[in-house]
Amino acid sequence: MSKDIKVALVTGGNRGIGYELVKQLAQKGFQVILASRNPEVGHEATQKLKELNLDVSFVVMDVDNQESIRQAAITVNERYGRLDVLINNAGVYLDENEKLLTMDASILEKTMATNFFGAYYCLYSFIPIMEKHGYGRIINVSSGYGEMREMSHQGVGAYKLSKLALNGLTQLVAAEIKGDIKINAVCPGWVSTDMGGPSAPKSPKQAAESILWLATIGPEGPNGGFFRDGIRIDW
Numbered sequence: 029m030s031k032d033i034k035v036a037l038v039t040g041g042n043r044g045i046g047y048e049l050v051k052q053l054a055q056k057g058f059q060v061i062l063a064s065r066n067p068e069v070g071h072e073a074t075q076k077l078k079e080l081n082l083d084v085s086f087v088v089m090d091v092d093n094q095e096s097i098r099q100a101a102i103t104v105n106e107r108y109g110r111l112d113v114l115i116n117n118a119g120v121y122l123d124e125n126e127k128l129l130t131m132d133a134s135i136l137e138k139t140m141a142t143n144f145f146g147a148y149y150c151l152y153s154f155i156p157i158m159e160k161h162g163y164g165r166i167i168n169v170s171s172g173y174g175e176m177r178e179m180s181h182q183g184v185g186a187y188k189l190s191k192l193a194l195n196g197l198t199q200l201v202a203a204e205i206k207g208d209i210k211i212n213a214v215c216p217g218w219v220s221t222d223m224g225g226p227s228a229p230k231s232p233k234q235a236a237e238s239i240l241w242l243a244t245i246g247p248e249g250p251n252g253g254f255f256r257d258g259i260r261i262d263w
């Protein structure tokens with residue numbers, strides 16, 4: 029592998045925004061690792077991209093499972109010895125608009141496990157690989173629902189809290205991190221995926237385009253920010 033080729037990993041890369049992020053990163057010349065919790069589905073998605081002559085490989089990773097994340101990091105380190113871009117994209121939206129205090133509390137726990145702890149344990153396992161080379165670009169795929177003002181309105185409580193916490197995590201880790209490693213959060217907008225539904229105005233392709241500029245920012249670029257369509261949100 030040439031030293032100039034950068035390696036990127038996308039969680040939940042088998043469908044939706046994640047799949048489009050993998051595709052566009054590969055089209056930009058990255059060597060991309062598509063991470064998916066389902067080996068069959070993940071291999072299938074990877075194969076589809078390989079047929080387009082894109083440089084994509086597969087790793088199995090369930091972000092609800094710390095050991096699965098740890099093993100994936102070992103695999104990436106053994107296979108490439110580096111990681112330049114990490115996109116924490118995997119997410120769930122399990123709310124059915126019930127009130128936080130009357131809904132089944134396992135919905136909150138499951139949502140936090142994927143959307144918050146999943147991203148946290150990915151940072152925990154993958155930042156040390158970035159630190160070896162003193163370089164990294166991390167993007168946490170968040171949501172406008174994670175803005176503080178959203179907490180004043182009832183509904184979608186589990187999802188909102190998970191993305192609020194993800195935004196906080198982004199800022200805290202940005203303050204801790206050393207070297208040319210940058211971490212930012214981004215809201216992709218309302219996107220027509222399985223999660224967003226067919227009425228959403230933005231395509232996964234457009235969403236990925238609005239996210240990926242953060243993968244190639246220079247050393248003077250932002251750190252700890254939260255962005256939508258390239259504009260920093262004061263959340």
Ligand SMILES: NC(=O)c1ccc[n+]([C@@H]2O[C@H](COP(=O)([O-])OP(=O)(O)OC[C@H]3O[C@@H](n4cnc5c(N)ncnc54)[C@H](OP(=O)(O)O)[C@@H]3O)[C@@H](O)[C@H]2O)c1
Pocket residue numbers: 039040041042043044045046064065066089090091092116117118119120142146169170171172215216217218219220221222223224225228
């Ligand atoms: N769509 C929108 O309008 C919208 C708006 C704001 C933010 N977002 C955020 O954008 C991100 C991508 O959303 P999307 O619209 O592309 O959703 P999606 O079509 O539902 O895809 C979600 C992806 O996350 C994966 N995933 C879920 N739980 C996982 C786990 N435990 N381990 C590994 N992968 C897991 C899914 O894998 P499986 O196929 O195995 O289930 C799938 O690949 C999410 O973080 C979401 O919160 C989306």
